[in-house]
Amino acid sequence: xxKDILRKPGGFMDTFVYKPGQDKGNTHYCPGCGHxxxxxxxxxxxxDLGVVDRTxxxxxxxxxxxxxxxxxxxxxxxxxxxxxxxxxxxxRSNPDSIVISYQGDGDxxxxxxxxxxxxANRGENITVFFVNNAIYGMTGGQMAPTTLLGxxxxxxxxxxxxxxxxxxxxxxxxxxxxxxxxxxxxxxLDDSKNIAKTRxxxxxxxxxxxxxxxxxxxxxxxxxPSQWKTTPVESKKWIKERMIPYYPLGVKKDxxxxxxxxxxxxxxxxxxxxxxxxxxxxEKLFRDRAMSDVPEKYxxxxxxxxxxxxxxxxxxxxxxxxAGMRHGWNVSWIPSYGPEMRGGTANCQVNISEGPIxxxxxxxPTILVALNKPSxxxxxxxxxxxxxxxxxxxxxxxxxxxxDIEAIGLPFSDIADELGSLKFANMVVVGAVLEKxxxxxxxxxKDALKEVIHNKKFVETNIxxxxxGAKAV
Amino acid sequence: MPKIVVQIDHCKGCGLCIDACPxxxxxxxxxxxxxxxxxxxxxxxxxxxxxxxxxxxxxxxxAIIVYKKDEEAK
Numbered sequence: 001x002x003k004d005i006l007r008k009p010g011g012f013m014d015t016f017v018y019k020p021g022q023d024k025g026n027t028h029y030c031p032g033c034g035h036x037x038x039x040x041x042x043x044x045x046x047x048d049l050g051v052v053d054r055t056x057x058x059x060x061x062x063x064x065x066x067x068x069x070x071x072x073x074x075x076x077x078x079x080x081x082x083x084x085x086x087x088x089x090x091x092r093s094n095p096d097s098i099v100i101s102y103q104g105d106g107d108x109x110x111x112x113x114x115x116x117x118x119x120a121n122r123g124e125n126i127t128v129f130f131v132n133n134a135i136y137g138m139t140g141g142q143m144a145p146t147t148l149l150g151x152x153x154x155x156x157x158x159x160x161x162x163x164x165x166x167x168x169x170x171x172x173x174x175x176x177x178x179x180x181x182x183x184x185x186x187x188x189l190d191d192s193k194n195i196a197k198t199r200x201x202x203x204x205x206x207x208x209x210x211x212x213x214x215x216x217x218x219x220x221x222x223x224x225p226s227q228w229k230t231t232p233v234e235s236k237k238w239i240k241e242r243m244i245p246y247y248p249l250g251v252k253k254d255x256x257x258x259x260x261x262x263x264x265x266x267x268x269x270x271x272x273x274x275x276x277x278x279x280x281x282x283e284k285l286f287r288d289r290a291m292s293d294v295p296e297k298y299x300x301x302x303x304x305x306x307x308x309x310x311x312x313x314x315x316x317x318x319x320x321x322x323a324g325m326r327h328g329w330n331v332s333w334i335p336s337y338g339p340e341m342r343g344g345t346a347n348c349q350v351n352i353s354e355g356p357i358x359x360x361x362x363x364x365p366t367i368l369v370a371l372n373k374p375s376x377x378x379x380x381x382x383x384x385x386x387x388x389x390x391x392x393x394x395x396x397x398x399x400x401x402x403x404d405i406e407a408i409g410l411p412f413s414d415i416a417d418e419l420g421s422l423k424f425a426n427m428v429v430v431g432a433v434l435e436k437x438x439x440x441x442x443x444x445x446k447d448a449l450k451e452v453i454h455n456k457k458f459v460e461t462n463i464x465x466x467x468x469g470a471k472a473v
Numbered sequence: 474m475p476k477i478v479v480q481i482d483h484c485k486g487c488g489l490c491i492d493a494c495p496x497x498x499x500x501x502x503x504x505x506x507x508x509x510x511x512x513x514x515x516x517x518x519x520x521x522x523x524x525x526x527x528x529x530x531x532x533x534x535x536a537i538i539v540y541k542k543d544e545e546a547k
Contacts, residue, residue, distance in 0.1 A: 006528040006539035025483055025535055026509065032487030036532025043534070070534070192493050192526040199529065225487075232487040 032232020081112020431469025
């Protein structure tokens, strides 16, 4: 595109307001740094392609950590080497956005090696600009995976040797062995001709994403005059004479033309579709209920249910949570396992609340169900004053010690045994808890059983167990 | 005539534009010390063809502006 005037492209912010200090007009980069050149090419491309307003730049760790100072786009700065993973999430959750991961060689090729490999292998529709200057710049000039043989750095003071550090890593060649990537090219910033090629590659890589063609990456050989201890002009020569012979320029993979663009289907999320996803369809029994109908001390309960693995502890919690949801309340359920293999406790934690639930974790329950003795021993002290403890007298030969809590001991296992299997103990508990607390209507919890019990032939027997538990209180 | 303008307080004096200019019409201004503490680049005042090489090799967003309106630029 012919322009009459070449000046700071609109992809940059007018003033770098996020940059600390007084100088809001210049970059933080050293004189002659290649990052600034590539920034300019990207900022120009974003404007010319008309995507500034829907672009998200992912800043790495390294000298370019402050990419977010400069671009008039959405910005996020991420953990070292994790830019492709974050970019994946951004792109998948915002398919209309243009997500650009900007990374250096320490970030991408060393600590982030596996991230870039798998993002490329998944064929994520993101664009990666990979600045290769053969050194760790920001941290003080240590050896990078891309440091050349013989190159002296702080951590290879005698020059990189094959015997010690292996060969410099050729990232685009490595990625080009994968089937998924659409476009991989290596360019350089060493002279005007190569800068023009880089400009073209930057545009092509972004266009590749716009067209839904999949993963694109441009490796840009760039200068670091400060850490190479050269002048900027000498550093251009160093790229040409030292880097390019080992890192040949050119397109390493380009299947853009062969591919049809893929645009993931849009998903509209509304209340109804959430209910659909959660399996809360209309034919199920629902009845909105005000928490004020529940006796005051049992309202908005934080419940911990603990016992041996195999006692149905987790299912018990799921049943209460599912049923609570049917009353129109917020619920949460999380399982928790101790490290003990035998004699320990498995537990689950359930919140049922009319208001929002801040955390699913229940450290201090208002209702504790203890199905075995270790559970009572471990959690009795954590029950909130005024709370209630249901404990299994079939397996616990003591009463709770505290006198500021309500204690209800019932032979849950013995009752279940009478019904034909110890496995029904959890539903006996459900019946007893709900009869005592009036938290959830019995018809609702019985309907909820159809959802949580996968083997439908056991639903009827479990309903019998609930009724027996209710009677036993 | 095409020309360039160096915004002197944006220039870090790296010299990449001087090296890149095919017409050799940019030089270091040893008379001036800018706010950043560098001798900035300076257009010699003639010879510019508006090729834009200096603009694209300059790492600073706002240091060089190239005006290439003139027909002679092509």
